[in-house]
Amino acid sequence: MAHNKNQNQAQTSYSPFTQPIRCIVKLGGAAITCKNELEKINEESLLKVSEQLRQAMIATSQKPPGMDxxxxxxESEICCKPEEFEDNYVSECSRFIVVHGAGSFGHFQASKSGVHKGQLDKPLVKGGFVATRIxxxxxxxxxxxxxxxxxxxxxxxxxxxxxxxxxERHISSxxxxxxxRAIDSGFTPVLHGDAVLDEIQGCTILSGDVIISHLAAYSKPKYVVFLTDVYGVYDRPPTEPDAILLKEIAVAEDGSWSVIKPKLQNSIEITVAAHDTTGGMKTKISEAAMIAKFGIDVYIVKAATTHSLKALNGDLRNSIPDDWLGTVVRSSG
Amino acid sequence: MAHNKNQNQAQTSYSPFTQPIRCIVKLGGAAITCKNELEKINEESLLKVSEQLRQAMIATSQKPPGMDxxxxxxESEICCKPEEFEDNYVSECSRFIVVHGAGSFGHFQASKSGVHKGQLDKPLVKGGFVATRIxxxxxxxxxxxxxxxxxxxxxxxxxxxxxxxxxERHISSxxxxxxxRAIDSGFTPVLHGDAVLDEIQGCTILSGDVIISHLAAYSKPKYVVFLTDVYGVYDRPPTEPDAILLKEIAVAEDGSWSVIKPKLQNSIEITVAAHDTTGGMKTKISEAAMIAKFGIDVYIVKAATTHSLKALNGDLRNSIPDDWLGTVVRSSG
Incomplete structure (x- = not known):
């Protein structure tokens, strides 16, 4: 299996990360864009997510000067106050990597053209590749x-x-x-699900979740946080009235996973969103399990809540409060 | 000198370009943005430049379907007509690389913070780096x-x-x-002047002209076109009433250059725009001379004119019409 191959490579081959990464965060497409409106950002949610990331990454109580x-x-002038950036101002920022999904961006263009299925020699696929990347x-x-x-x-x-x-859709290079280098220089890289070239089928869509799994394998962050638009992973579509939030999932050495909390009677049904070209919750759990196998805790949590702030802060690493809402995926070893 | 080192490397070391590039085009910042208004695109000029590039790159008389x-x-819907992309529609596109400058984008942010001078450990420089890239x-x-x-x-x-x-501001890696790979897959890469990391001084601004010189050395295009907002290179600031357009510049093997057409009596004064953090016309001629040394013709021409279309088409490679306005820089060897 291609995934296992990647994992083994990660453990043996060269990693350019010289110092540990504190956290990799996935901003789920559904959490930062408006689901039912094409190419529309959920400004309120994005603002809150950004504020929480700042709180988790930058220790100062005061908000640092803006960099946009x-x-x-x-307006005809640009508002920028160089005097706010004093040389003695400490802007130490935790080593985070941010990866975001596409939400209502990109999916329309990708599915109209079938970019995920390859065949770049077809004019429609080439056009869709360009449109998706835009x-x-x-x-x-x-x-x-x-x-x-x-x-x-x-x-x-x-x-x-x-x-x-x-x-064949798995990262080969x-x-x-x-x-x-960007992290070593003090920056926070922001990657995203993207249309990419594929050695076998010409092109495909590389999902944010696969990117995170790959980055985690090489950079070994202390923890990984998936910010979504629901409270975590449920036993059935969360829109159903009796859906139960899975609070803890344990991952065995062979990559198989089981629900530890709460105790369930029936087997798990996993939802896959109909219009998600990269696979919905099923991909998320598989990728989360892959990460947890490295001994890295994964938190799947609703964006812009007190629960997500706790996850981003790393507060859950020792113990998880009973009133915390979200899904923890971690190694059973 | 770092430039000469790069050139020698280019001639001896590995190049990933498997097939020849037809043309590298520089879209000058001044030609595609409004000089006197911050962060404003010159939409009319950009449209004409894009149309001419399409005419030069795609042989069909009919405009191909759009990819944005x-x-x-x-509007709530996205306009995309998949039926326009028929499988038998030939979208063969010449191998071009596009590089653009910053114009009224980026320069403000770079000069306010001094990104080109390095010292990334200074909060203001780090903020300016982020702002410039945005x-x-x-x-x-x-x-x-x-x-x-x-x-x-x-x-x-x-x-x-x-x-x-x-x-130290020259490309080291x-x-x-x-x-x-993007070109081999049929795409047209669009690069740009950017804030980058610098091994010695922490960071700097990498100009579009330096990028072109580097790309030309490795990809050996048939010709290079610089699209600017004036008719070419002049013997003095083109705003001065007696400025003379230099129609042909010959580059000797040692990289020195001289004006062949027209015959001039006085030595050449080169203009450097005051607010251009990457150096104005002087950098342009030096970089053009560096490219011409490889036997690659360089055309410096006013964007969105009949003259620029001739240059982009490659019509000037055999002979240059007397009524063509622009500057040709080529090897005297």
């Missing part, structure tokens, strides 16, 4: 800007530009040194 | 979209994301394989 010095539409990089830019406004030194890094390529 | 399937503000990637996205609307399969590739790094 873009012109506001309608859509997801538009979202990436807005997320980088939102983080920068909070004082997080965010830098957009597209997997396609970084030269990441897949083979990804030079992580640009990402590692 | 973004939602237009105010500004130049905003422009990059709009250029990629303008080209895609013409049916050019454009893909944005940021030098920083691609892992390009400098040493740049993995060109993602760019080469």
């Amino acid at each position: 010095w873009s012109k506001i539409p309608g 859509s997801v990089t538009t979202l990436n830019l807005e997320i980088v800007r939102a983080l920068a406004r909070e004082g997080i030194p965010s830098v957009g890094m597209s997997p396609f530009s970084c030269g990441w390529i897949t083979g 990804a030079d992580l040194s640009p990402v590692a | 399937w973004s939602k237009i503000p105010g 500004s130049v990637t905003t422009l990059n996205l709009e250029i990629v979209r303008a080209l895609a609307r013409e049916g050019i399969p454009s893909v944005g590739m940021s030098p920083f994301s691609c892992g390009w790094i400098t040493g 740049a993995d060109l394989s993602p760019v080469a």
Whole structure:
């Protein structure tokens, strides 16, 4: 299996990460965009997510100066106050990597053209590849800007530009040194699900979840947080009245997983969103299990809540409060 | 000198470009943005430039279907017509690389913070680095979209994301394989002047002109076109009444250059724009001379004119019509 191959490589081959990463965060597409409206950011949620990331990453109580010095539409000048950046101002920022999904960006273009199925020689697929990248990089830019406004030194890094390529949809080659160098220089890389070249089928969609799994294998973060639009992983579609939140999932050495909390009587049914070209919750659990196998705790939690702030802070690493809502995926070993 | 070192490397070391590139085009910042207004694109000029690029790159008389399937503000649906992309529709596109400058994007942020001078440990420089990248990637996205609307399969590739790094402001490491792979897959990479990491001084601004010189050395294009906002290189600031357009510049083997046409009596004064952090016309001629030394013709020409279309088409390679306005820089050897 291609995944296992990647994992073994990760444990034996060269990693460009010189110092440990504290946390990899996935901003789920559903949490930061409006599901039912094409190419629309959920501004309120993105703002809260950015604020929580700043609180988790930057220790100062005061909000640091913003780093998005873009012109506001309608104004002729750019608002930037260099005097706010005093040399003795400490802007130490935790080593985080941010990866986001596409939500209502990119999926329309990808599914209209079938980019995930390859065949780049077809004009429609080539057009869809270009259109998908335009859509997801538009979202990436807005997320980088939102983080920068909070004082997080965010830098957009597209997997396609970084030269990441897949083979039958699994990552076959990804030079992580640009990402590692960006972190070593004090920046917060912001990657995203992207249209990429595929050695076998020409092209595909590389999901944010697969990117996180790959980054985690090489950078060994202390913990990984998936921010979603629901409280965690449920035993059935969370819209169903009797859906039960799975609070703890244990991952065995062979990668199989089982629900520890709460105790369940029936087997688990996993939801897959109909319009999600990269696979919904099922992909998420599989990738989370892959990460947990390395001994890295994974928290799947609703974005912009007190629960997500606890997860981002790393407060859950020792013990998980009873009133915490979310799903923990961790190694049973 | 670092430049000469790069050149020698280019001639001896591995190049990932498997097939020849037809043309590298520089979209000058001044030609595609409004000089006197911060972060404002010159939409009319960008449209004409994109149309001319399409005419030069795609042989069909009919305009191919657009590849920017973004939602237009105010509309709820995305306009995309998959039926326009018939499988028998031939979208063969010449192997071009596009590199653009920053114009009224990025320069403000870079000069306010001194990103070009390095010292990334200073909070202001770090903030300026983030702000500069936001500004130049905003422009990059709009250029990629303008080209895609013409049916050019454009893909944005940021030098920083691609892992390009400098040493004392000269390119010290740049993995060109993602760019080469994008071209081999039928795409048109769109790079840009960017804030990048520097091995010696921490960070700097990598100009579009230096990027072109580096790409030309490795990819050996048939010709290089610099699209600017004036008719070419003049003997003095082109705003002065007696400024003379230098029509032909010959480059000797040692990299020195001299004006062949017209015959001049006085020595040449080169203009350097006051607010250009990457050096104005002087950098342009030096970089053009560096490219011409490889036997590659360089055309410096006013964007969106009949003259620029001739240059982009490659019509000038055999002979240059007397009524053509622009500057040719080529090897005297």
